[in-house]
Amino acid sequence: xxxxxxxxxxxxxxxxxxxxxxxxxxxxxxxxxxxxxxxxxxxxxxxxxxxxxxxxxxxxxxxxxxxxxxxxxxxxxxxxxxxxxxxxxxxxxxxxxxxxxxxxxxxxxxxxxxxxxxxxxxxxxxxxxxxxxxxxxxxxxxxxxxxxxxxxxxxxxxxxxxxxxxxxxxxxxxxxxxxxxxxxxxxxxxxxxxxxxxxxxxxxxxxxxxxxxxxxxxxxxxxxxxxxxxxxxxxxxxxxxxxxxxxxxxxxxxxxxxxxxxxxxxxxxxxxxxxxxxxxxxxxxxxxxxxxxxxxxxxxxxxxxxxxxxxxxxxxxxxxxxxxxxxxxxxxxxxxxxxxxxxx
Ligand code: DOR
Ligand code: ZN
Numbered sequence: 001x002x003x004x005x006x007x008x009x010x011x012x013x014x015x016x017x018x019x020x021x022x023x024x025x026x027x028x029x030x031x032x033x034x035x036x037x038x039x040x041x042x043x044x045x046x047x048x049x050x051x052x053x054x055x056x057x058x059x060x061x062x063x064x065x066x067x068x069x070x071x072x073x074x075x076x077x078x079x080x081x082x083x084x085x086x087x088x089x090x091x092x093x094x095x096x097x098x099x100x101x102x103x104x105x106x107x108x109x110x111x112x113x114x115x116x117x118x119x120x121x122x123x124x125x126x127x128x129x130x131x132x133x134x135x136x137x138x139x140x141x142x143x144x145x146x147x148x149x150x151x152x153x154x155x156x157x158x159x160x161x162x163x164x165x166x167x168x169x170x171x172x173x174x175x176x177x178x179x180x181x182x183x184x185x186x187x188x189x190x191x192x193x194x195x196x197x198x199x200x201x202x203x204x205x206x207x208x209x210x211x212x213x214x215x216x217x218x219x220x221x222x223x224x225x226x227x228x229x230x231x232x233x234x235x236x237x238x239x240x241x242x243x244x245x246x247x248x249x250x251x252x253x254x255x256x257x258x259x260x261x262x263x264x265x266x267x268x269x270x271x272x273x274x275x276x277x278x279x280x281x282x283x284x285x286x287x288x289x290x291x292x293x294x295x296x297x298x299x300x301x302x303x304x305x306x307x308x309x310x311x312x313x314x315x316x317x318x319x320x321x322x323x324x325x326x327x328x329x330x331x332x333x334x335x336x337x338x339x340x341x342x343x344x
Pocket of ligand 2: 014016040247249
């Protein structure tokens with residue numbers, strides 16, 4: 001029996017750090033185990049300029065409490081981006097790429113593109129500079145079933161983007177369906193991040209007893225058992241195209257459900273790598289954890305592998321119910337449950 005595993009230090013390619021007090025509370029959970037994190041730019045004022053990106057990068061670094069922790073920032077792509085500043089930021093590595101939020105697909109996506117064709121000029125620039133396009137791959141229209149939003153995005157937009165910009169490297173973020181896994185597997189220059197929650201929950205965990213569990217509510221919404229199994233298989237056994245991205249997305253507990261509206265987002269940072277390790281163990285694939293957590297991501301982003309290592313110990317740990325500090329109170333993902341792995 002394996003009692004410990006040593007892996008190259010992981011990176012988390014999809015994290016929400018937020019701003020102000022929330023940022024100062026949550027940052028240390030991601031820097032606890034990761035060397036680098038992609039900090040999502042859907043802050044209240046979206047990050048669209050070099051100036052904002054540099055400030056945000058420094059702010060996260062300062063709050064991480066770790067000298068060599070690094071936040072990587074993608075630009076929030078809008079229809080009225082300052083193209084000169086954007087191109088400058090790509091050249092200077094201030095932006096790692098661009099994040100496409102289709103309008104109203106998720107939290108703070110109202111600045112996103114209404115018509116994706118209107119930002120094809122930006123995709124061309126990303127392709128030219130060999131930078132990454134990160135995509136929240138969902139279409140939100142009234143007539144589209146909430147569980148089919150990813151499929152519609154792939155069919156209506158992603159095939160076209162893929163065929164138009166053949167050299168553009170794309171990350172389909174938080175792949176959530178069997179259909180999404182297949183798309184990533186069968187197309188060139190595309191990879192996918194996979195969250196722990198999409199490999200642990202199905203829709204019954206969100207919608208039950210005529211109610212919604214706000215703490216399991218996220219975008220894309222978790223789906224069927226078939227989807228969960230396809231995601232587990234992709235993370236654990238597909239050796240290059242999928243990598244770690246928690247989409248850890250904290251919301252204050254009082255904001256999760258307000259009247260009849262719900263904030264999407266699951267806060268998994270306090271036990272992220274431990275959750276992944278448990279999943280890989282369940283799939284008898286612990287030997288593939290490092291590839292998923294620490295190798296496939298940097299390779300796709302064309303960055304160096306980390307030089308430091310992280311050791312996980314086989315030791316049961318109970319996840320506390322809340323992360324609480326000052327005015328902040330967040331419900332932790334997998335609260336009150338035991339997992340088998342710990343970083344000591
Ligand atoms: O569940 C989600 N929460 N999905 C997203 O895409 C955004 C995120 C957030 O910012 O809360
Ligand atoms: Zn996200």
